[in-house]
Every structure is written in structure tokens, then in C-alpha cells.
Amino acid sequence: MSAQPAELPPRYLRTPEAARFLGLSGRTLEKHRTYGTGPRYSKLGGRVVYRVEDLQAWVERGSKASTSDLGVGTVLPARRHASDVLLRVSQPRR
Numbered sequence: 001m002s003a004q005p006a007e008l009p010p011r012y013l014r015t016p017e018a019a020r021f022l023g024l025s026g027r028t029l030e031k032h033r034t035y036g037t038g039p040r041y042s043k044l045g046g047r048v049v050y051r052v053e054d055l056q057a058w059v060e061r062g063s064k065a066s067t068s069d070l071g072v073g074t075v076l077p078a079r080r081h082a083s084d085v086l087l088r089v090s091q092p093r094r
Contacts, residue, residue, distance in 0.1 A: 012042075012049040021055055031078035038078070 018039075032038025033048065041050050041057035046093040062075030
């Protein structure tokens with residue numbers, strides 16, 4: 001037996017599972033995808049899938065320690081935004 005455990009392949013969730021994981025409705029997650037404000041996703045054939053790591057990273061981007069904390073970034077609401085807002089949010093802070 002090897003001392004190293006076999007690395008598990010990435011776990012992918014479909015939209016309903018990903019929405020439950022995040023505590024959102026499936027429709028809200030679809031809106032985030034449409035407006036470009038949601039977590040990264042992939043399309044396998046015609047199916048939309050999310051990696052668990054990408055969902056966790058999206059949640060972490062909005063994490064704050066207090067109401068005055070600027071945090072790492074901002075998770076925008078699931079609605080249409082001006083393109084300059086999306087560009088500022090998608091670029092990491094320095």
C-alpha cells in the first residue's frame with residue numbers, strides 16, 4: 001500500500017445541488033450565471049456543473065469580519081450591473 005492516499009477527482013455539482021450547497025434557490029444561481037455575478041461554472045455537453053472548490057471560493061470572496069471590513073471582494077446581487085462594476089469586482093485587490 002502506498003503511504004499517499006489517492007487524490008480524489010474534483011467534485012462537480014449540478015445547479016440544484018450547488019444551490020442547496022450555497023443556501024440559494026436554483027433560480028437565483030441561474031440569474032447569477034446569466035449576469036456574470038456568480039461562481040465559476042463549466043458546461044459538459046449541455047449541462048452546467050460547478051466545482052465545489054469554485055463555490056467555496058465564491059463564498060470566501062464575500063467573507064467579512066465585520067460590517068466595516070472591506071474584505072477580499074464583493075459578491076454582487078443577482079441582477080444586471082454596469083460593466084465597469086463587474087470589471088472592478090472581478091479583478092483581485094492588491
